[in-house]
Amino acid sequence: LGQTIQERGVVVKSKKRMLLLALKWYECCLQYLRYHNDRKLNTFPRSGGIQFFPNVHLHQLQKVKLLSIVNSSLATQLSTTFHAEYLKVLNKRCVEGAVMTGLALNCTINKRSLFDRKHYFYADLPAGYQITQQRCPVAVNGMLTYNLCTGKNRNQTTLKSVRIKQIQLEQDSGKSLHDDARFQTLIDLNRAGVGLIEIVMEPDMTCGEEAAAAVRELQLILQQLGTCRGNMAEGQLRVDANISVHQPGEPYGVRAEVKNINSARFLARAIDYEIQRQIEVLENGEIILNETRAFDYKSGRTIPMRDKEGKQDYRFMPEPNLPPLIIYDNKTLPSNVNHQQVVNIDQIREQMPELPSVKRTRLVEKYNILTEHSITLMSEDGLMEFFETVAENTLANPRKVISWIINEFLGFLKQNNLTVRQSPFKPLALSELLDLLEKGVVSSSAAKQVFTEMCKKEGKSASQIVKEKELGLLQDQAKLEQICQSIIENHPKEVSEIHKGNWKVLNKLIGQVQKATHRRAAPNLVKAILEKKLS
Numbered sequence: 456l457g458q459t460i461q462e463r464g465v466v467v468k469s470k471k472r473m474l475l476l477a478l479k480w481y482e483c484c485l486q487y488l489r490y491h492n493d494r495k496l497n498t499f500p501r502s503g504g505i506q507f508f509p510n511v512h513l514h515q516l517q518k519v520k521l522l523s524i525v526n527s528s529l530a531t532q533l534s535t536t537f538h539a540e541y542l543k544v545l546n547k548r549c550v551e552g553a554v555m556t557g558l559a560l561n562c563t564i565n566k567r568s569l570f571d572r573k574h575y576f577y578a579d580l581p582a583g584y585q586i587t588q589q590r591c592p593v594a595v596n597g598m599l600t601y602n603l604c605t606g607k608n609r610n611q612t613t614l615k616s617v618r619i620k621q622i623q624l625e626q627d628s629g630k631s632l633h634d635d636a637r638f639q640t641l642i643d644l645n646r647a648g649v650g651l652i653e654i655v656m657e658p659d660m661t662c663g664e665e666a667a668a669a670v671r672e673l674q675l676i677l678q679q680l681g682t683c684r685g686n687m688a689e690g691q692l693r694v695d696a697n698i699s700v701h702q703p704g705e706p707y708g709v710r711a712e713v714k715n716i717n718s719a720r721f722l723a724r725a726i727d728y729e730i731q732r733q734i735e736v737l738e739n740g741e742i743i744l745n746e747t748r749a750f751d752y753k754s755g756r757t758i759p760m761r762d763k764e765g766k767q768d769y770r771f772m773p774e775p776n777l778p779p780l781i782i783y784d785n786k787t788l789p790s791n792v793n794h795q796q797v798v799n800i801d802q803i804r805e806q807m808p809e810l811p812s813v814k815r816t817r818l819v820e821k822y823n824i825l826t827e828h829s830i831t832l833m834s835e836d837g838l839m840e841f842f843e844t845v846a847e848n849t850l851a852n853p854r855k856v857i858s859w860i861i862n863e864f865l866g867f868l869k870q871n872n873l874t875v876r877q878s879p880f881k882p883l884a885l886s887e888l889l890d891l892l893e894k895g896v897v898s899s900s901a902a903k904q905v906f907t908e909m910c911k912k913e914g915k916s917a918s919q920i921v922k923e924k925e926l927g928l929l930q931d932q933a934k935l936e937q938i939c940q941s942i943i944e945n946h947p948k949e950v951s952e953i954h955k956g957n958w959k960v961l962n963k964l965i966g967q968v969q970k971a972t973h974r975r976a977a978p979n980l981v982k983a984i985l986e987k988k989l990s
């Protein structure tokens with residue numbers, strides 16, 4: 456059986472782990488046999504491209520003698536681990552994480568919640584069942600508020616909200632890795648059995664962009680709380696989107712569910728595609744199936760996975776190894792319990808970090824910046840701290856700092872595919888550069904050249920670069936008079952236009968002076984000299 460597991464591509468880290476997995480698979484097969492015995496099936500099915508033990512028939516599986524592959528001391532170790540794995544013990548950290556998430560999402564925390572077993576057979580679920588909270592979840596009736604950027608340049612923000620129906624604690628399953636080239640599926644069981652929080656929202660959103668904005672906000676909140684690292688590409692945060700369409704004033708239509716979307720951008724695309732698809736189906740006089748679909752990011756389409764019409768029987772039952780979960784607050788905490796072993800809602804509330812929305816309001820008030828800029832600052836890990844360090848250490852106005860961060864710094868990171876934390880460009884270096892600009896030591900275009908030089912990882916300061924590359928502001932009156940004079944002599948057409956009263960052309964001459972001085976000339980001085988000479 457161990458060999459079968461390896462052949463099936465399960466990721467195995469050690470012999471002991473492999474044997475443990477063998478036990479899990481064995482358990483899983485037995486579950487399957489029990490479940491399908493009455494259906495008189497004698498081979499394992501093919502489903503969704505996954506082959507469950509192809510060519511292995513039931514009678515062969517029943518012959519597997521587990522102990523023959525285990526020596527006696529390993530068998531003892533294994534049975535201990537096996538019991539630890541199978542006799543579930545609730546992880547206090549998971550409960551604290553769920554309560555903290557519930558509080559951050561304005562939920563009511565249920566002081567008593569229950570665990571259930573949900574049974575289904577699938578390759579990434581070795582136990583054959585998942586522990587979840589079907590009947591009475593840990594938190595209910597919350598609200599997530601998020602900003603939706605609208606307008607042509609996405610520079611207007613609208614505050615929106617979506618109701619949270621419930622937050623439940625579950626066990627994660629394994630991860631299926633589909634290898635299309637070899638027509639096989641690999642299963643990584645490393646995360647199977649690990650605690651997971653499922654957040655169920657009410658159907659309050661009307662387009663892909665809203666859902667993406669809500670998920671981005673949720674991601675920030677979870678990261679801030681430390682309840683999830685939130686990396687969607689790595690599957691740490693996954694989204695199932697339920698989509699339906701209906702005529703105004705009519706009840707909601709039949710929903711299709713797009714499973715396991717792993718980026719906010721794909722979420723928006725999947726939902727908008729699905730809305731369009733469902734409208735077309737209905738306009739053609741057909742009906743929407745209650746089905747599970749997958750998003751194919753290459754084609755930008757959703758494709759059917761399986762239909763949910765015949766509602767699957769999950770054979771829910773109360774989880775026998777986990778008694779009801781009792782959570783306390785300061786008022787209900789009995790004096791005779793060990794405080795280390797219980798979860799206290801009030802204690803968790805006190806430990807909550809500043810939430811993203813509070814942080815944004817603080818940024819807007821403290822630095823007098825625009826709301827949409829505060830959203831940008833919070834959208835990248837470490838960017839807000841970067842901004843605050845620059846702003847606290849420069850003479851430049853915070854709005855100018857923001858403009859440099861958005862236009863220059865983020866542009867540099869994007870070009871080099873770097874995150875804020877990986878950036879070789881440190882905040883104090885930008886503060887120094889902005890000071891030089893503020894004090895009039897460099898022009899704004901020269902400052903951009905200095906910035907480009909500083910990004911080349913040479914570790915040189917702004918003033919060193921200004922000195923070495925002679926990028927300082929040219930303020931020498933005599934020298935500038937000379938340059939302006941030669942520009943006037945070389946542009947007779949423009950000069951005659953100005954003499955006719957078209958002073959707009961002056962900008963062209965100013966541009967020529969800047970070109971001749973490699974954009975170092977003090978702009979006010981150049982303008983004054985030219986105006987004097989031409990009037």
Ligand SMILES: Nc1ncnc2c1ncn2[C@@H]1O[C@H](COP(=O)(O)OP(=O)(O)OP(=O)(O)O)[C@@H](O)[C@H]1O
Nearest residue numbers: 655656657658659695697698699707708709710712
């Ligand atoms: N008519 C509808 N149109 C769009 N969304 C809907 C509609 N009805 C329910 N929903 C949404 O569908 C989701 C149902 O999620 P839930 O996990 O409770 O059920 P499920 O998808 O059947 O369960 P699972 O996929 O975990 O087996 C909720 O987010 C709810 O807001």
